[in-house]
Amino acid sequence: MKKTQSIVSKRREKILDYLRSNESINTNDLAEILQISPLTLRRDLQALDEEGLIIRYYGGAKLVSDTDNNNTTTDENLAVKETDINSILTQKKNVIAKYAADLVENGDTIFINSSSTALLMLKYLGDKRVYIVTNNGKSLNSTIGPNIELVLTGGQVYERKQSLVGEFATYILSKITANKCFLGVSGISADSGISTSVLQETLINHEMINRCSGPIYILSDSSKVGRHHNFSSGDINEISHLITDSDIDKNEISLLEEKGVKVITLDY
Structure with a gap:
């Protein structure tokens, strides 16, 4: 029993540590980072909220500040804040995905991983004639153009992200060469490269890099730049x-460009 309590306590401290370095969190993203189920995370957030350490709102949470203690925050205000945060993130993802889709040319064979941002590319490809090879199970629910050939790698289903992983998936990728590769990440850093919060996806991401004959594009909103998560996917x-x-952060641009990465920044 004491061991279980210790595990829960350490996990909740990790949540607080993350909030200390991030103004707010999206619960789905944090569940992936901590590799726990969304249900477990909701329980942890509820407990921290009851202790007065955080403030929950729909889809996320933030640390309690002095301002929060001195001013009562209504549910309506919290809902507005959450809507604003999600709206901005959605705008960023769509702008990034659209720009990436414009880089794809007729006849290309491209890799797309399990990233939600990379998946958004599909709706911006229009009637381009493209082969898309992906381990993203959610792609089956996407609306795609009439000339797109969608190829799933197959493999084991990683339920939390509906991604396809394992030896079968990497074997299929080893038999394909792509012109371009579009990867979403949990973190990208000039020092540590690209990283993911899901161990099973590291081999998939790296195999896509290895089997691409052209440019490797990382699609990432700015909150993930300069960060490293649990598992490395590539240098x-x-x-x-x-x-x-x-x-x-402009300093991050300089660090990445010193390592030979061309950084493309987009207004949203």
Whole structure:
């Protein structure tokens, strides 16, 4: 029993640590980072909220500040804040995905991983004639153009992200050569390269990099730049481009470009 309590306590401290370095969190993203179920995370957030350490709102949470203690925050205000946060992130993802889709040419064979941003590319490809090879199970629910050939790798289903992983998936990728590769990440850093919060996806991401004959594009909103998550997927010298939003730290741009990565920043 004491061991279980210790595990829960450490996990909740990790949540607080993350909030200390991030103004707010999206619960789905944090569940992936901590590798726990969304239900477990909701329980942890509820407990921290009851202790007065955080404030929950729909889809996320933030640390309690002095301002919060001195002013009562209504549910309506919290809902507005959450809507604003999600709206901005959605705008960023769509701008990044659209720019990436414009880089795809007729006849290309491209890799797309399990990233939600990379998946958004599908709706911007229009009637281009493209082969898309992906381990993203959610692609089956996407609306795609009439000339797109969608190829799923197959493999084991990683339920939390509906991604396809394992030896079968990497074997299929080893038999394909792509012209361009579009990868979403949990983190990208000039020092540590690209990283993911899901161990099973590291081999998939790296196999896509290895089997691409052309540019490797990383699609990432600025909050993930300069960060490293649990598992490395590739070295920074394997990456050719980073497509991100204009909120990126200018120092991070310099660090990445020193390593040979072309950084493309987009207004949203």
